[in-house]
Structures are given as C-alpha cells and as structure tokens.
Amino acid sequence: MDYRVYPNSKKLASRLGFGSWQLGNAEFWSPMTEQEGVMLVKEAVKNGITFFDTAPGYASGKSEVILGIALKDSREQVIINSKFGHRADGRSDFSSASIEEAIHESLDRLQTSYLDSLILHNPGKDILSGQTDHFKVLKKMQEKGLILAYGVSIDSVEELKLTLENTDSLVIEIMYNVFHQISEEWLNQAKEKGVAIIAKVPLDSGWLSGKYDQFTVFTGIRDRWSFDDKKRRFDLCQKLRFFTRDKNLTKYALGFIKSIDAITCIIPGIHSMDHLLMNLEFAEYDMPDSLKKQFIKLYESEIKNNPLPW
Numbered sequence: 001m002d003y004r005v006y007p008n009s010k011k012l013a014s015r016l017g018f019g020s021w022q023l024g025n026a027e028f029w030s031p032m033t034e035q036e037g038v039m040l041v042k043e044a045v046k047n048g049i050t051f052f053d054t055a056p057g058y059a060s061g062k063s064e065v066i067l068g069i070a071l072k073d074s075r076e077q078v079i080i081n082s083k084f085g086h087r088a089d090g091r092s093d094f095s096s097a098s099i100e101e102a103i104h105e106s107l108d109r110l111q112t113s114y115l116d117s118l119i120l121h122n123p124g125k126d127i128l129s130g131q132t133d134h135f136k137v138l139k140k141m142q143e144k145g146l147i148l149a150y151g152v153s154i155d156s157v158e159e160l161k162l163t164l165e166n167t168d169s170l171v172i173e174i175m176y177n178v179f180h181q182i183s184e185e186w187l188n189q190a191k192e193k194g195v196a197i198i199a200k201v202p203l204d205s206g207w208l209s210g211k212y213d214q215f216t217v218f219t220g221i222r223d224r225w226s227f228d229d230k231k232r233r234f235d236l237c238q239k240l241r242f243f244t245r246d247k248n249l250t251k252y253a254l255g256f257i258k259s260i261d262a263i264t265c266i267i268p269g270i271h272s273m274d275h276l277l278m279n280l281e282f283a284e285y286d287m288p289d290s291l292k293k294q295f296i297k298l299y300e301s302e303i304k305n306n307p308l309p310w
C-alpha cells in the first residue's frame with residue numbers, strides 16, 4: 001500500500017481509502033448490520049487502510065456510528081474525514097452558525113474528540129467564491145482543536161478553480177474517475193498548494209467495475225440513469241475492455257487514478273468483504289503508461305464535450 005502525507009497531520013493517508021456512504025446504508029444499498037459494518041472497517045484497518053471518508057447524512061448517522069465503534073482502538077493511526085451541510089436527520093443546513101454544533105454531533109457519533117478534516121458537502125458557489133464567513137468559522141474550529149484541516153467536496157473543474165482561487169482549503173474531495181477526468185494541470189496546482197485531493201466516485205458509482213449493462217435495474221440512489229445513459233456507459237465499458245482485454249475493469253479504474261500523482265486518496269464505496277479484498281489487491285496494480293494514454297484518449301474523444309451525468 002502507498003501512503004501520502006495529509007495536511008496538518010502526522011498520520012499518513014493510504015492511497016486506497018474507504019468510502020463509507022455504503023456503511024449500514026440499507027436505503028440505497030443492500031442491508032448491512034452494525035456488526036457487519038464494524039467487521040468491514042476493522043478488516044480495512046488490518047490491511048493498512050488509514051483514510052476513511054464519511055458524512056453525517058450517510059445512513060442517517062449510522063456510517064459515522066459504525067466508524068466510531070470500529071476505529072476506537074486505532075484512532076491515532078487513522079484519518080477520519082467527515083462533512084458539513086447535510087445533517088443526520090436528513091436536513092440540509094449550510095448555515096455557518098451551525099458548523100460547531102454539527103461537528104460536536106459528528107464527534108459524538110464517531111466517539112472521538114477531533115476530526116482529521118471536515119469538508120463542506122457540495123457547498124454553493126457563493127461559499128466557494130469566498131463571499132460568506134464559512135472559512136473563517138472553519139479556521140476557528142481548527143484553532144479550538146475540533147478539526148485539524150478543512151476544505152470542500154465538489155464535482156467539477158469550475159468548482160475546483162473557484163476553491164483554489166478563493167479559499168484556504170487544504171482538503172478537496174472531487175468526483176474523479178475514467179469517465180470524469182480533470183486536466184492534471186489543475187490537480188497539480190492544488191498539489192503545489194499542499195492540498196490533499198480525494199478522488200470520490202472512483203468507479204463511476206460501480207459502472208467502472210464493468211459488471212452492469214443497459215438492462216441492469218438499480219434501486220436507491222442509483223435509480224437515476226435513463227436507458228440511454230446506461231447504454232452509453234455500457235458501450236464505453238466495452239471500449240475499455242477492448243483496451244484491457246479483461247472483463248473486470250475495477251483494477252484499471254483504480255490503477256488509472258492511482259497513476260495521477262496529485263491525487264492523495266481514492267475512496268471506492270465499499271459494502272462487502274469481497275469489494276474490500278478485491279480493492280486491496282487492485283491497489284497494488286501499476287497501470288502502464290500506454291494503457292493510461294488510451295483511457296485519456298477515450299475520454300477526450302467521446303466524453304469531454306458531452307459529459308456523462310453523475
């Protein structure tokens with residue numbers, strides 16, 4: 001496993017992190033008991049994963065609760081990144097006056113006294129362009145020792161530019177995968193500023209495993225694609241298969257992101273021991289440059305000017 005330094009921390013972040021949206025989340029994925037979730041997280045730690053991404057809104061607080069139980073004994077080795085903006089009771093609340101209270105709620109669920117980082121969970125452009133006092137409040141939370149670093153979770157290069165130009169964020173979580181690429185020039189600018197870049201949705205919500213097709217029926221949060229969206233994704237996966245000569249694309253999807261030096265951590269969403277063990281194995285794969293170039297070329301010729309919906 002490779003590790004990277006993490007802002008304002010003495011701990012090292014594993015490049016393969018753990019996306020915890022799925023932990024205990026029966027609403028959007030198949031059911032998982034608290035005990036199963038705890039076992040999954042403990043197994044991740046045992047295998048060297050030190051970066052965990054969560055949020056109060058994931059499984060109505062259950063994701064943070066499971067992490068709290070599972071990470072109690074290893075707290076000083078692991079990095080917990082949580083979010084602000086969507087509360088455990090389902091309310092969206094971006095009021096800067098609520099930040100401190102929301103942090104305390106997260107700390108209670110996580111059974112800890114500090115967060116390694118807190119990021120704003122898809123904030124509006126007014127916040128990203130520095131027109132509000134959110135980053136002042138975050139700085140205060142840092143001075144109080146409640147959080148060690150702060151930043152944002154965003155989706156696009158436009159938001160990345162706004163964040164880098166207008167905020168002192170040191171952690172930026174951004175949608176990044178083979179189907180949602182961002183020029184390395186922008187990622188390198190972030191790296192030069194000492195920003196940790198976290199690649200979220202690295203498997204394109206599972207599509208880049210290669211296991212779905214246009215007829216796959218999704219429930220929960222993934223019931224959002226039209227037949228045409230699914231057909232387009234399937235056809236793109238077929239093209240990736242032609243390059244890789246492999247049916248299972250997960251290794252290449254993770255390897256592609258790992259090859260981008262400016263990316264600190266990759267956080268596939270994990271809800272089974274099989275996923276975890278496979279991802280740990282695939283995290284060792286180094287993608288050859290020739291294959292990486294084919295993946296970039298496919299994005300530039302078929303997706304860049306006609307982006308896929310999330």
Ligand SMILES: NC(=O)c1ccc[n+]([C@@H]2O[C@H](COP(=O)([O-])OP(=O)(O)OC[C@H]3O[C@@H](n4cnc5c(N)ncnc54)[C@H](OP(=O)(O)O)[C@@H]3O)[C@@H](O)[C@H]2O)c1
Nearest residue numbers: 019020021153200201202203204205206209268269275278
């Ligand atoms: N706004 C935000 O801040 C935001 C938004 C989205 C995600 N996130 C974070 O990013 C993490 C990852 O995003 P995501 O879960 O939406 O998308 P993702 O990581 O791209 O895809 C997750 C899905 O991929 C499949 N999968 C995972 N490992 C696999 C493996 N080894 N082999 C085959 N399939 C595998 C599973 O699908 P099946 O269930 O079909 O098996 C899983 O549900 C989340 O857990 C969360 O921590 C943050």
